[in-house]
Amino acid sequence: MERKFSKLSIILIIVGIFIAYMVFPPINITFGKWSMIAVPIGFAIYLTGITLGIIAFIKREKGFIKYISLISILLGVLFVLFLSHIFGGEI
Numbered sequence: 001m002e003r004k005f006s007k008l009s010i011i012l013i014i015v016g017i018f019i020a021y022m023v024f025p026p027i028n029i030t031f032g033k034w035s036m037i038a039v040p041i042g043f044a045i046y047l048t049g050i051t052l053g054i055i056a057f058i059k060r061e062k063g064f065i066k067y068i069s070l071i072s073i074l075l076g077v078l079f080v081l082f083l084s085h086i087f088g089g090e091i
Helices: 006-023 032-058 065-071 072-089
Strands: none
Touching: 006 032, 006 065, 006 072, 032 065, 032 072, 065 072
16 A cells, blocks of 8 residues: 555646646647636646645655655646636636
8 A cells, every 4th residue: 555645646647737738739639619628627637636645745655756746736836827828817
């Protein structure tokens, strides 16, 4: 049971970032008019991964993976700044 939360945290962070960014270039995978719903879904998956990383840090799991998931908080801040710049404050 060691490193359970930290491994799941990294997986959810990677999946969440991919889903949140997939409607923007260079990936640009679209699903018609429902494409923009992927952004908040991906961001929610990303935030779930961050939460699991914090739980792993609190439970003092062994390994370095928990620190990588906590460092990725910077990606979330950059993503919010990216969205606010694209939509001009009209989200």
